[in-house]
Amino acid sequence: MANEERLDIHNSEIPVVCRACEARHRGICGALDPEQLQKLGKHAIRKVVDDATELYSADQEIERYSNIMSGVVKLSKMMSDGRQQIVGLQFAPDFVGRPFSRQAKTTAEAATTVRLCSFPKNALEKIISETPELEHRLHEQSLKELDEARDWMLTLGRKTAAEKVASFLHLIVTHINPEWEDTEDTVEIELPMKRADIADFLGLTIETVSRQLTNLRKRGIIDIRDRRIVIIPDIHKLFAATQQDLSN
Amino acid sequence: MANEERLDIHNSEIPVVCRACEARHRGICGALDPEQLQKLGKHAIRKVVDDATELYSADQEIERYSNIMSGVVKLSKMMSDGRQQIVGLQFAPDFVGRPFSRQAKTTAEAATTVRLCSFPKNALEKIISETPELEHRLHEQSLKELDEARDWMLTLGRKTAAEKVASFLHLIVTHINPEWEDTEDTVEIELPMKRADIADFLGLTIETVSRQLTNLRKRGIIDIRDRRIVIIPDIHKLFAATQQDLSN
DNA sequence: CGCCTTCTTGAGGGGCGTCAAGCCCAGTGG
DNA sequence: CCACTGGGCTTGACGCCCCTCAAGAAGGCG
Numbered sequence: 001m002a003n004e005e006r007l008d009i010h011n012s013e014i015p016v017v018c019r020a021c022e023a024r025h026r027g028i029c030g031a032l033d034p035e036q037l038q039k040l041g042k043h044a045i046r047k048v049v050d051d052a053t054e055l056y057s058a059d060q061e062i063e064r065y066s067n068i069m070s071g072v073v074k075l076s077k078m079m080s081d082g083r084q085q086i087v088g089l090q091f092a093p094d095f096v097g098r099p100f101s102r103q104a105k106t107t108a109e110a111a112t113t114v115r116l117c118s119f120p121k122n123a124l125e126k127i128i129s130e131t132p133e134l135e136h137r138l139h140e141q142s143l144k145e146l147d148e149a150r151d152w153m154l155t156l157g158r159k160t161a162a163e164k165v166a167s168f169l170h171l172i173v174t175h176i177n178p179e180w181e182d183t184e185d186t187v188e189i190e191l192p193m194k195r196a197d198i199a200d201f202l203g204l205t206i207e208t209v210s211r212q213l214t215n216l217r218k219r220g221i222i223d224i225r226d227r228r229i230v231i232i233p234d235i236h237k238l239f240a241a242t243q244q245d246l247s248n
Numbered sequence: 249m250a251n252e253e254r255l256d257i258h259n260s261e262i263p264v265v266c267r268a269c270e271a272r273h274r275g276i277c278g279a280l281d282p283e284q285l286q287k288l289g290k291h292a293i294r295k296v297v298d299d300a301t302e303l304y305s306a307d308q309e310i311e312r313y314s315n316i317m318s319g320v321v322k323l324s325k326m327m328s329d330g331r332q333q334i335v336g337l338q339f340a341p342d343f344v345g346r347p348f349s350r351q352a353k354t355t356a357e358a359a360t361t362v363r364l365c366s367f368p369k370n371a372l373e374k375i376i377s378e379t380p381e382l383e384h385r386l387h388e389q390s391l392k393e394l395d396e397a398r399d400w401m402l403t404l405g406r407k408t409a410a411e412k413v414a415s416f417l418h419l420i421v422t423h424i425n426p427e428w429e430d431t432e433d434t435v436e437i438e439l440p441m442k443r444a445d446i447a448d449f450l451g452l453t454i455e456t457v458s459r460q461l462t463n464l465r466k467r468g469i470i471d472i473r474d475r476r477i478v479i480i481p482d483i484h485k486l487f488a489a490t491q492q493d494l495s496n
Numbered sequence: 497c498g499c500c501t502t503c504t505t506g507a508g509g510g511g512c513g514t515c516a517a518g519c520c521c522a523g524t525g526g
Numbered sequence: 527c528c529a530c531t532g533g534g535c536t537t538g539a540c541g542c543c544c545c546t547c548a549a550g551a552a553g554g555c556g
Binding site: 160161204205208 | 511
């Protein structure tokens with residue numbers, strides 16, 4: 001296997017911290033050659049933050065970008081009187097940050113414990129300008145986020161409370177493991193956030209979220225354990241509930 | 249002015265149809281040099297379509313991209329039972345289409361009479377791959393659309409009907425002329441769509457839109473002529489109404 | 497003039513928000 | 527060990543905002 005040896009030799013140029021990183025395979029760092037990885041790696045800091053840690057805040061200067069290595073980050077907006085809306089959830093190996101803007105437009109907060117690989121704004125933007133393939137990857141992620149945001153606009157604007165909660169559960173399931181989208185098996189998931197966050201994501205109150213969860217439970221679409229663990233015996237039935245009013 | 253002459257000489261290489269086009273200044277075509285403009289221009293078709301013309305449809309193959317030269321295009325999503333949500337409005341000189349995807353994720357429809365400059369998917373994507381600056385412009389537009397989508401998610405999820413209608417009017421005013429954002433003058437606008445579209449954009453019914461418009465009128469925030477013409481004596485008062493419940 | 501579409505206005509009902517009480521559990525301190 | 531506290535969650539009672547249903551006005555067009 002001369003090939004494997006060649007691969008190993010090649011690997012040896014890649015920074016140690018990057019070798020096992022998912023962002024190098026499915027994330028944006030896959031666009032970088034070993035030399036660029038080294039350059040960026042020099043400025044990169046890996047860190048682990050607890051849930052509720054704020055990564056950056058709306059209207060503030062952006063100083064660092066990050067890759068999510070594990071965990072969930074929520075992006076939110078708040079009105080002056082305190083009303084809040086979560087406008088995006090990001091999972092590994094997503095890129096976090098708003099390129100080409102001095103100010104952040106959302107607040108980013110760890111929803112769970114999150115492992116991050118973070119680097120200064122300037123270091124990344126320099127490499128972007130030299131690497132069209134990197135900008136292409138960032139562009140693809142922006143387009144993916146735009147698709148997701150627009151899907152969610154339909155949920156926010158036109159679905160009932162029961163459909164919204166089902167849509168949330170379906171989103172979580174398919175983001176934890178995309179293959180579960182069309183499995184026949186029973187699936188068990190841990191909700192990455194508390195009821196208040198779910199309410200802010202769905203444009204509801206915590207009471208309504210709670211009521212609709214027990215509504216789905218009573219209809220046999222889900223089962224709930226320990227308040228955070230949800231069991232879904234039939235994903236297709238859950239999907240049906242995302243578009244068909246079950247409030248009666 | 250030798251400079252002007254040089255500019256004129258330079259201009260002579262630019263396709264005639266592109267010379268006065270806004271997309272060459274503020275739109276994506278500004279990233280192209282005269283040679284590339286010529287290449288793309290060979291495949292470009294200018295057309296004028298009436299309102300309610302469908303440009304492309306969700307889940308269908310994308311064949312052409314377009315620049316909006318004038319008019320308004322609405323992007324929408326529909327559920328199987330007919331519930332509909334408008335997820336974006338696009339104005340000149342915006343680019344219309346979803347790059348890097350075979351299928352469209354939304355339906356695009358002319359909201360008003362629209363002038364378009366349209367070209368085949370392949371022709372543009374070839375030039376994109378050769379022109380990093382073009383991909384950068386498209387990326388910037390995607391990010392702008394993402395910012396707008398997320399702003400609108402806050403409107404859909406957390407605002408009252410009165411705030412939503414005020415938000416819609418404010419959005420239209422600032423998109424027709426960004427300078428009106430902080431003018432002290434009275435402003436008069438023509439709504440680019442009918443009540444049913446406004447309702448689909450706001451996640452409301454047409455009756456509620458109508459009632460909230462008269463609500464804003466009775467409070468002196470707007471005046472209405474001929475159903476489609478709205479007069480706004482004080483933009484700042486309108487802006488205040490986008491975040492402060494006036495339903496009582 | 498008649499017909500159609502668009503829009504407004506009213507009456508009534510329901511879905512979700514508001515307010516409140518209480519359960520469960522982890523953490524803390526006596 | 528247990529009392530106390532506080533956060534997270536559920537459940538019930540009630541009210542209101544917006545939806546539904548319906549009628550009618552206004553304007554465009556043959």
